[in-house]
Amino acid sequence: MSKVTLKKIAEALDLSTATVSKALKDYSDISLETKLKVKALADSLNYKPNPFAQSLRNKESKIIGLIIPEIVHDFFANIILGVTKTAEKYGYLVITLQSDESYGVEKKQIELLLSRNVDGILISLADNTVNYNHIKEIKRARVPVVLYDKISKSIEGHKIVIDDQKAAYNATKHLIDCGCKRIAHVRGALKPQTTIDRFIGYKMALKDHNITFDNSIVFEAKSLTFEEGKRIAYEIALKHRDIDGVFAFCDLLATGVLVGLKEHGIKIPDDVSIIGFSNWLLSTVTTPTLSTINQSGFQMGEEAFKLLLEEIDDIKKGRDIKYKTVEIPTKVIVRNSTK
Amino acid sequence: MSKVTLKKIAEALDLSTATVSKALKDYSDISLETKLKVKALADSLNYKPNPFAQSLRNKESKIIGLIIPEIVHDFFANIILGVTKTAEKYGYLVITLQSDESYGVEKKQIELLLSRNVDGILISLADNTVNYNHIKEIKRARVPVVLYDKISKSIEGHKIVIDDQKAAYNATKHLIDCGCKRIAHVRGALKPQTTIDRFIGYKMALKDHNITFDNSIVFEAKSLTFEEGKRIAYEIALKHRDIDGVFAFCDLLATGVLVGLKEHGIKIPDDVSIIGFSNWLLSTVTTPTLSTINQSGFQMGEEAFKLLLEEIDDIKKGRDIKYKTVEIPTKVIVRNSTK
DNA sequence: CTGAAAGCGCTAACAC
DNA sequence: GTGTTAGCGCTTTCAG
Numbered sequence: 001m002s003k004v005t006l007k008k009i010a011e012a013l014d015l016s017t018a019t020v021s022k023a024l025k026d027y028s029d030i031s032l033e034t035k036l037k038v039k040a041l042a043d044s045l046n047y048k049p050n051p052f053a054q055s056l057r058n059k060e061s062k063i064i065g066l067i068i069p070e071i072v073h074d075f076f077a078n079i080i081l082g083v084t085k086t087a088e089k090y091g092y093l094v095i096t097l098q099s100d101e102s103y104g105v106e107k108k109q110i111e112l113l114l115s116r117n118v119d120g121i122l123i124s125l126a127d128n129t130v131n132y133n134h135i136k137e138i139k140r141a142r143v144p145v146v147l148y149d150k151i152s153k154s155i156e157g158h159k160i161v162i163d164d165q166k167a168a169y170n171a172t173k174h175l176i177d178c179g180c181k182r183i184a185h186v187r188g189a190l191k192p193q194t195t196i197d198r199f200i201g202y203k204m205a206l207k208d209h210n211i212t213f214d215n216s217i218v219f220e221a222k223s224l225t226f227e228e229g230k231r232i233a234y235e236i237a238l239k240h241r242d243i244d245g246v247f248a249f250c251d252l253l254a255t256g257v258l259v260g261l262k263e264h265g266i267k268i269p270d271d272v273s274i275i276g277f278s279n280w281l282l283s284t285v286t287t288p289t290l291s292t293i294n295q296s297g298f299q300m301g302e303e304a305f306k307l308l309l310e311e312i313d314d315i316k317k318g319r320d321i322k323y324k325t326v327e328i329p330t331k332v333i334v335r336n337s338t339k
Numbered sequence: 340m341s342k343v344t345l346k347k348i349a350e351a352l353d354l355s356t357a358t359v360s361k362a363l364k365d366y367s368d369i370s371l372e373t374k375l376k377v378k379a380l381a382d383s384l385n386y387k388p389n390p391f392a393q394s395l396r397n398k399e400s401k402i403i404g405l406i407i408p409e410i411v412h413d414f415f416a417n418i419i420l421g422v423t424k425t426a427e428k429y430g431y432l433v434i435t436l437q438s439d440e441s442y443g444v445e446k447k448q449i450e451l452l453l454s455r456n457v458d459g460i461l462i463s464l465a466d467n468t469v470n471y472n473h474i475k476e477i478k479r480a481r482v483p484v485v486l487y488d489k490i491s492k493s494i495e496g497h498k499i500v501i502d503d504q505k506a507a508y509n510a511t512k513h514l515i516d517c518g519c520k521r522i523a524h525v526r527g528a529l530k531p532q533t534t535i536d537r538f539i540g541y542k543m544a545l546k547d548h549n550i551t552f553d554n555s556i557v558f559e560a561k562s563l564t565f566e567e568g569k570r571i572a573y574e575i576a577l578k579h580r581d582i583d584g585v586f587a588f589c590d591l592l593a594t595g596v597l598v599g600l601k602e603h604g605i606k607i608p609d610d611v612s613i614i615g616f617s618n619w620l621l622s623t624v625t626t627p628t629l630s631t632i633n634q635s636g637f638q639m640g641e642e643a644f645k646l647l648l649e650e651i652d653d654i655k656k657g658r659d660i661k662y663k664t665v666e667i668p669t670k671v672i673v674r675n676s677t678k
Numbered sequence: 679c680t681g682a683a684a685g686c687g688c689t690a691a692c693a694c
Numbered sequence: 695g696t697g698t699t700a701g702c703g704c705t706t707t708c709a710g
Contacts, residue, residue: 053687056391072416392703
């Protein structure tokens with residue numbers, strides 16, 4: 001059973017390939033009769049256009065690239081899902097690549113995607129990416145790019161973000177609303193923008209509620225791990241018994257803090273309230289369950305793809321584009337670690 | 340800056356496109372001098388062959404499809420990672436699709452991948468897939484397929500699996516080695532092969548160690564959730580106080596059981612030892628930490644891709660293939676929920 | 679050692 | 695309404 005092509009259908013019907021092609025695409029200058037005949041045969045032969053030929057001719061692959069820092073991660077996995085499901089709906093397929101949070105890998109993968117002529121690229125920048133030549137490379141190749149989640153202000157283009165400052169503000173405010181007076185923050189490493197923004201949101205909330213900011217109860221996590229959260233909890237238990245609230249950079253750290261404090265006989269939430277960030281699966285299984293900030297990866301992926309598609313269409317039609325930054329809403333999820 | 344093509348290089352060097360093409364591919368019938376000249380110019384012009392044209396000519400896309408029941412899942416996410424990283428190494432890119440554990444979606448996605456002429460497909464069957472016409476469809480299109488994780492014995496082809504019976508046997512044996520005499524099993528739904536196999540392994544271990552099997556302490560989870568684990572724990576706490584060990588189908592259920600039993604004042608592992616399955620992140624953050632079975636998704640993905648590549652090559656070279664089933668080893672991870 | 683030519687399968691401008 | 699033609703960019707005989 002060799003492949004059925006336009007030519008075969010044309011020969012069988014004694015038409016030209018051009019007519020067959022147009023008939024299948026419902027061109028207005030083809031007679032109804034011919035269209036019917038052609039479609040009937042194409043159907044019965046189960047004709048499928050050859051995508052290689054179409055791509056060559058149309059100069060588009062209907063495939064986009066998606067670069068993710070880390071696939072095994074609830075939030076990013078949901079982004080993959082949002083992107084692929086939405087793309088599918090619009091006739092696009094997605095090639096997913098993991099950058100391992102490395103600038104070097106990220107750069108290589110962009111080249112790889114470009115060399116395969118993808119129609120667009122979705123990328124979340126690695127934490128150690130400080131140089132944007134690789135992104136400019138994409139622009140130079142006139143391929144649409146949309147930055148999502150970890151973006152850079154110094155790059156022009158569509159962007160999808162969450163408002164980390166606002167989310168952190170709300171998390172901290174929730175602790176304040178629970179009656180906390182002395183609220184610690186467990187932050188991430190110094191550089192990434194998300195860390196900085198969540199720290200800023202935390203400080204703003206304190207200020208707006210007349211709580212003096214005290215840098216001695218801001219703890220920098222050396223790694224975003226459960227163990228590191230526990231280590232910091234020990235420090236709190238030993239040296240900072242007056243703390244009555246903790247806002248942690250992410251759920252894994254928060255879980256470590258929760259378990260670590262409990263080991264020292266500190267009651268959650270009676271003695272200390274804790275809130276995390278991201279709404280990972282594990283925040284639903286701790287005892288008590290962990291309050292957190294929900295950020296919908298699916299929605300972010302969905303919006304990211306839609307913006308990319310918009311840019312693809314704009315470029316195709318030669319429209320000029322005004323770049324947008326879309327914000328995905330976040331929400332405080334109240335569970336039992338805050339009262 | 341319009342695209343540089345073979346033709347441009349040929350004209351610039353006053354050669355034919357054929358010669359340029361061959362020079363770049365180091366054909367033996369091209370003079371060294373010409374090769375050097377061509378390569379130098381191609382390099383300086385940053386020539387990249389047009390993949391659409393190559394695909395059309397060579398009838399291969401260098402892209403494979405990967406169908407996953409559920410992306411947001413530690414194990415499957417690791418499989419994606421193993422597949423894509425390995426594929427990348429061999430010059431292939433991966434299109435990932437989620438079947439939502441649905442036969443209907445799975446079937447559609449296969450058609451989609453086939454219509455895009457992928458060079459091969461990797462698939463883990465949805466739990467409710469009982470009909471294999473869609474897999475036969477792939478074979479009919481002469482596209483290589485490899486089944487991984489959730490396979491079917493009635494399909495011919497390469498397969499990658501873990502030995503669920505053996506793994507469950509070892510999990511149960513570990514409980515026995517810990518001194519447990521009355522071991523419950525929290526199983527999954529009736530049908531999927533994994534559920535059945537883990538149940539069989541459990542029974543075999545009991546038998547080999549002279550423990551009488553008792554169906555009244557086999558609990559069927561209606562869903563693989565934390566809450567369901569808790570519900571079953573309550574049942575155990577109320578009606579089966581003599582149970583001193585629990586082997587759960589997966590870590591999420593095990594975590595529910597652990598928390599549920601603790602709520603009833605049952606000490607883990609002193610009163611009851613618990614072991615889960617899959618080694619999810621959450622098994623490292625429970626109190627006590629959860630013993631479990633590790634199954635390497637990365638390795639499974641890696642092996643799956645390699646087998647697929649083997650089949651692709653075999654078909655290309657017209658070799659006949661003898662189908663293999665590769666087993667990925669599992670390991671008992673001893674943590675603090677078993678003693 | 680090099681090149682002419684054919685063709686992969688499809689599309690679109692243009693002619694009839 | 696339909697067909698002719700001319701590619702898209704690459705690879706591979708086969709002839710010279």
